[in-house]
Amino acid sequence: MTLRETLGRIVAQEDLNFLLTNRLPRRMATTLVGRLSRIEQPLVARATIATWRYFSDVDLSxxxxxxxxxxxxxxxRALRPGSRPPDPDPAIIASPSDAIVGACGPIDGDTVLQVKGSPYRIGELVGDADVAAPFRDGRYVTLRLTAGMYHRFHAPHDARVDWVRYLSGDTWNVNPIALRRVERLFCRNERAVLRLTLTDGQWPLLLVPVAAILVAGIRLHFLDTERLLRAGGPRTVPCAATVVKGEEMGWFEHGSTILIFAPPGFTLAPGIAEGSRIRAGQALLRMPD
Structure with a gap:
């Protein structure tokens, strides 16, 4: 067995993994790693990139x-143009990111699952029950981005971004081990709520990027998030920014999660199930007929 395989088995042990990634001072670790990751001295840059690639399944092709x-x-990193073409069907909501599909399916009133047996309420996640109301009994999908994945996210459809609400919070790891152990984890972590209206003017959509341990930050192209997301408590910022299906909207600065909520009548696209892998632009949801 190689050293990499041995270390992988050790870290895969649930108790140790949870201890290493969640019982250390999360904000301190996030700040330190964020500073280290930005060092452009060639030796440091090569060493940190090599370490990251050693422990993650990174594809830079x-x-x-x-x-x-x-x-x-x-x-x-950005990708070469055309690497993630969006599904051309206007009835399809495309995946905003490369991801592993987590919990997904019907919304039970205002309640969805973090993992099996661990519910949370959309109203608590977005900080407002009225915002959650249009999505009661609709559909949801959890998209988990691993550390080695492409970390930019794209518009799932032609739409207008009506507003963005920033909710500061913790930086728990969002891997399956933590999701099983930390109740309502998504409602605790730093997150941004993006309220979209599809171009037909009829259907709303919620995108909720959730940050995680280590670099944590969420960045959006259409807002000065470098300043906004760190300045103060919860707040809602009007946008009226238009986006085209497949257009880049922003990026994460570490592995994390995007939660998507659609109103009643939407259905999961074929092949979308817990554990399946998906790439940005591929079919995620289908709009009502």
């Missing part, structure tokens, strides 16, 4: 660049 100034530059 479709990256727009083949040289990176820092681990942060590599982690938040």
């Amino acid at each position: 479709d990256a727009a660049e083949d040289r990176f100034r820092s681990m942060h530059h590599c982690f938040t």
Whole structure:
């Protein structure tokens, strides 16, 4: 057995994994790793990128660049144009990101599952029961981005971003081990709520990027999130930003999760089930006929 396999088995042990990723000072670790990842000194950059790639299944074959100034530059990499074409069917809501599908399916009133046996309420997640109301008894999908995945996310459909609500919070790991152990974890972590209206003007959609341990930050192209997301408590910012299906909307600065909520009448696209892998642009949900 190789050293990598041995270390992988050790870290895979649930108790140890939870201890390593959640019982250390999460905010302190997030700040330190964020600073380390941005160091552009060539030796440090090569060492941090090599360490990250050693422990993560990183595929850089479709990256727009083949040289990176820092681990942060590599982690938040863009892809070559055309690498993630969106599904052309206008009735399809495309996946905003590369991901592993987590809990998904019907919304039970205002309640969805974090994992089996661990419910949370959409109203608590978004900080307002009225915002959650249009999605009662609709459909939801949890998209988990692993550390080695492409970390930019894209518009799931032609739409208008009506507003963004930022909710500061913790930085729990969002891997399956933590989701089984920490109740309502998504409602505790730093997150942004994006309220979209599809271009037909009829259907709303909620996208909720949830940050996680280590670099944590969520960045959006249509807002000055470098300043906004760290300045103060919960608040809602009007946007009226228009996006085209497949257009890049923002990125994570570490592995995390995107939660998607659709109103009644939407259905999961074929093949969308817990544990399946999906890439940005592929079919995720189908609009009502």
